[in-house]
Amino acid sequence: xxxxxxxxxxxxxxxxxxxxxxxxxxxxxxxxxxxxxxxxxxxxxxxxxxxxxxxxxxxxxxxxxxxxxxxxxxxxxxxxxxxxxxxxxxxxxxxxxxxxxxxxxxxxxxxxxxxx
Amino acid sequence: xxxxxxxxxxxxxxxxxxxxxxxxxxxxxxxxxxxxxxxxxxxxxxxxxxxxxxxxxxxxxxxxxxxxxxxxxxxxxxxxxxxxxxxxxxxxxxxxxxxxxxxxxxxxxxxxxxxxxxxxxxxxxxxxxxxxxxxxxxxxxxxxxxxxxxxxxxxxxxxxxxxxxxxxxxxxxxxxxxxxxxxxxxxxxxxxxxxxxxxxxxxxxxxxxxxxxxxxxxxxxxxxxxxxxxxxxxxxxxxxxxxxxxxxxxxxxxxxxxxxxxxxxxxxxxxxxxxxxxxxxxxxxxxxxxxxxxxxxxxxxxxxxxxxxxxxxxxxxxxxxxxxxxxxxxxxxxxxxxxxxxxxxxxxxxxxxxxxxxxxxxxxxxxxxxxxxxxxxxxxxxxxxxxxxxxxxxxxxxxxxxxxxxxxxx
Numbered sequence: 001x002x003x004x005x006x007x008x009x010x011x012x013x014x015x016x017x018x019x020x021x022x023x024x025x026x027x028x029x030x031x032x033x034x035x036x037x038x039x040x041x042x043x044x045x046x047x048x049x050x051x052x053x054x055x056x057x058x059x060x061x062x063x064x065x066x067x068x069x070x071x072x073x074x075x076x077x078x079x080x081x082x083x084x085x086x087x088x089x090x091x092x093x094x095x096x097x098x099x100x101x102x103x104x105x106x107x108x109x110x111x112x113x114x115x116x
Numbered sequence: 117x118x119x120x121x122x123x124x125x126x127x128x129x130x131x132x133x134x135x136x137x138x139x140x141x142x143x144x145x146x147x148x149x150x151x152x153x154x155x156x157x158x159x160x161x162x163x164x165x166x167x168x169x170x171x172x173x174x175x176x177x178x179x180x181x182x183x184x185x186x187x188x189x190x191x192x193x194x195x196x197x198x199x200x201x202x203x204x205x206x207x208x209x210x211x212x213x214x215x216x217x218x219x220x221x222x223x224x225x226x227x228x229x230x231x232x233x234x235x236x237x238x239x240x241x242x243x244x245x246x247x248x249x250x251x252x253x254x255x256x257x258x259x260x261x262x263x264x265x266x267x268x269x270x271x272x273x274x275x276x277x278x279x280x281x282x283x284x285x286x287x288x289x290x291x292x293x294x295x296x297x298x299x300x301x302x303x304x305x306x307x308x309x310x311x312x313x314x315x316x317x318x319x320x321x322x323x324x325x326x327x328x329x330x331x332x333x334x335x336x337x338x339x340x341x342x343x344x345x346x347x348x349x350x351x352x353x354x355x356x357x358x359x360x361x362x363x364x365x366x367x368x369x370x371x372x373x374x375x376x377x378x379x380x381x382x383x384x385x386x387x388x389x390x391x392x393x394x395x396x397x398x399x400x401x402x403x404x405x406x407x408x409x410x411x412x413x414x415x416x417x418x419x420x421x422x423x424x425x426x427x428x429x430x431x432x433x434x435x436x437x438x439x440x441x442x443x444x445x446x447x448x449x450x451x452x453x454x455x456x457x458x459x460x461x462x463x464x465x466x467x468x469x470x471x472x473x474x475x476x477x478x479x480x481x482x483x484x485x486x487x488x489x490x491x492x493x494x495x496x497x498x499x500x501x502x503x504x505x506x507x508x509x510x511x512x513x514x515x516x517x518x519x520x521x522x523x524x525x526x
Contacts, residue, residue: 022345056513057342057343057344057393058345060435061345061390064389064391064438065389092412092413092414092432093393093412093434094432094442095434095435095438098442
């Protein structure tokens with residue numbers, strides 16, 4: 001799995017690409033944690049899942065950890081553009097009800113702080 | 117002078133093992149300290165000088181004083197070589213083997229002509245060139261010894277690592293079998309019900325589990341669950357989740373309430389931020405009424421006696437262990453005689469084949485529809501075979517767990 005970062009004025013967009021399975025989860029977790037521990041504050045954190053094909057339960061856990069870390073840092077945390085297969089996992093696990101999930105990036109950026 | 121000169125001191129010195137002479141031999145020949153190095157360099161220098169002097173001596177018309185000087189030098193060289201030979205002999209553990217060794221013979225050939233023929237044996241002294249070769253051979257020998265030593269050290273370290281790894285693997289095996297051992301091996305003897313379950317563990321320790329719970333009301337609780345991630349943390353979390361759920365199941369009849377309390381308890385003891393998806397249902401074997409609650413788990417199937425497959429899609433709640441205070445609605449569904457309940461974990465539907473395609477829920481529903489008419493054990497076997505055949509050579513990344521229950525079977 002590949003992860004790209006886009007730093008905007010008031011937000012950092014994280015773009016995971018491919019399959020977020022058990023093996024990829026550890027790396028993704030480190031990258032997300034790095035956002036909160038590195039010197040520059042990330043602004044709002046938005047995970048753009050437009051390129052994400054698959055999420056396992058271990059991958060789902062990283063989203064939860066990210067949301068918790070963001071809450072602790074007082075930073076807004078949102079997820080957007082879930083593909084149907086990934087959306088299903090979020091719905092099934094109940095994550096789409098406790099995390100801020102938006103249909104696309106523009107909505108995620110526009111709506112400001114989501115529920116975390 | 118004759119060769120017999122040499123064995124003389126050998127006998128003497130051999131008798132005086134541990135004497136100062138022996139200590140000196142050990143220091144100069146066997147030792148690796150500065151004295152041994154200096155002595156080695158001295159010998160090397162003398163070998164080169166001695167070979168060069170043979171060339172100089174052959175120059176015609178050399179003045180008398182030069183020849184005399186060369187003769188004196190030759191006597192000194194032979195004296196030192198003889199001293200070295202004796203030292204080597206004393207230092208050697210097996211004297212006889214040393215004398216007839218390649219090294220020993222060359223060293224002897226370098227000095228023997230002097231004792232046999234005297235100073236005139238100039239051309240025989242060319243045999244000393246062999247000593248140069250010996251030095252080269254010695255260097256190679258030292259290099260080989262070092263390489264051998266390093267190789268041996270490496271092999272020892274590898275062996276130690278292998279032992280440690282084997283130990284760790286054995287311990288993980290034990291943990292794995294302990295984990296498997298807490299899964300119920302048989303469904304409680306309940307009139308009108310029959311059930312079968314199977315878990316195919318992934319290569320690493322996973323966190324799937326299923327459970328049958330005999331409730332004081334005469335009802336039967338059925339659990340299927342999947343802890344996020346793998347390894348020892350997942351295994352521990354699984355054990356904690358199972359115990360928590362079991363304890364509450366016995367005291368709280370409502371499945372949703374049972375999940376809510378288990379969730380709160382898990383959130384309070386979750387240092388690794390793991391979570392577990394749980395489907396929990398309670399069957400009344402007298403009436404066939406099934407009450408269930410879902411904490412983020414794949415919705416199970418009901419295969420009606422007619423062959424139709426339905427999904428238990430009543431709204432669920434959040435996975436357990438993620439956030440305290442989560443609510444889990446309880447739903448009720450009526451089983452009819454001959455209906456089958458199929459619970460599974462995502463290891464079934466998310467099994468990949470070598471072409472990276474998912475097994476998928478439709479395939480599973482199809483198997484349940486077509487082959488669900490027999491015993492629970494037969495259906496469990498059938499689905500497991502279907503999934504493993506599909507996955508083929510692709511590595512199994514998640515536990516595959518399946519439970520099938522029939523109600524009112526004749």
